[in-house]
Amino acid sequence: MSTPTSQPPAEGPYSGPPVILAFATQKGGMGKTTLSVLVASWLHYRRQIPVAILDVDSSQLSVYNLRVREIEQLDEETKERFNRQAMDEYPVLRGEPAAIPQLLQQIPANVRLVLIDLPGNIDVEGYETALGKVDYLLVPMETSEFSVTTGFSYLMAIRQVDLLPADRCRVVWNKYKDSRDGTLVEMLEERFKQYGFTCLQSRIPQRDSYQDSANRSTLFPMPTQYLRNSGLKDLFTEIESLLPVSTLSSPVEND
Template sequence: MHTPTPESQPVTAAQPSGTPTILAFATQKGGMGKTTLSVLVASWLHYKRGIKVALLDVDGSQLSVYNQRLREVENMDDETTARLDEQDIEPYAILSGNPRNVPGLLAKLPADVQLVLIDMPGNIDVDGYDLAIGKLDYLLVPMETSEYSVTTGFNFLTAIKQVGLLPTDRCRVVWNKYKPSRDGELADQLEERFAQYGFACLKSRIPQRDSYQDQGNRSTLFPMPTTYLRNSGLKDLFTEIESLLPNLQSHE
């Protein structure tokens, strides 16, 4: 197996018949977990479910996913190499750029990619942001139940609706950093309010866990260990995302 660079898969023009589904976790408030969720979903679906995934890191001010892959490759040891060989699947491609580069990056993807996740900037004023959002099949907006998070998330969705960048039935709210004892009743009430404006919420609710940030759990080369999935809400999230995308066929 060759060394897994961020653009580790051969770059060929995507064929129209194999157009991938495009999804992004995005919001205009930082710290909502969009990048962490993007990596966790990409790695699980690619390495555990056999869905051919690619990730576009267009958060140009940070490129945190792209740089994470570089660090993982740089720090590879014999144990990591052996794990990759045992996994027997090439690491998914990670391409970097800015929102305005999204059309060009999509054109460079391997032809067999089924699902593309886009790690968007946290600032909607970045050049090309609307262009990138307009390419999505699904937009997932991570929120907490705090007033500021709900307000900024709702305003973000409303702006997208008003401009017509994406139909509301392709947008979903996902509760992140969720504590059932504290947030359950409020989240239920907020979901009813969102529904009045045409915005649906995923059933999956992702509890607060600092361990999601650990390098071993948020790897771009391996899926999160199954021992961390218990009571995490993440397995439900992975399954729910697959159910949103019926054209995807896993190759387990």
């Protein structure tokens, strides 16, 4: 076990540039950081797709500080569990949004997917620089009026200043309840489509367990028993579909 910028995992067969993806929104509490960690840890440790996270939400550095705490709190049992995994810990680099080009140069050459944890404020210096490096922007959203209005305004602001094409933006329905939100989501998705924005098919229900330290970890994937009816397995699969085929590997399901 090493520092947050640790030794990269073994070389994979793919030699092209990594796909760069960011969960981002201007409304707090939408789950952008939690989803970033859950996706990174599942794809890296379970799917053996080399991943890196760039934490440029410099007012909080939630992912970077989580990694530091996890390493500090490792005991012999968890070290042994970690060592049984096929992959070393993925790099977590910190910095300002304007430093994204330099941070990308620091990631190991074998990384296939980079997740960026962006600030919650589009007016932060360097935000345009950071977003300009993103291949896909995923915007977590609830069905509440304020969440939808804020998320839609964020997407429109990005489109209007030509920071990212609309076809590279995706809405992710989070804290979803089918009996309450199903019809509304269908209506909203049709509305988004009129502006060129699409939504992922996976819908993530409200679960307190996502925040549990045993599940939201940068060193371990979420245990498979928590994935049943969670929508997360579908999310992981959809994100894999954005990656080059040669990046993908067989799943590893055992804890």
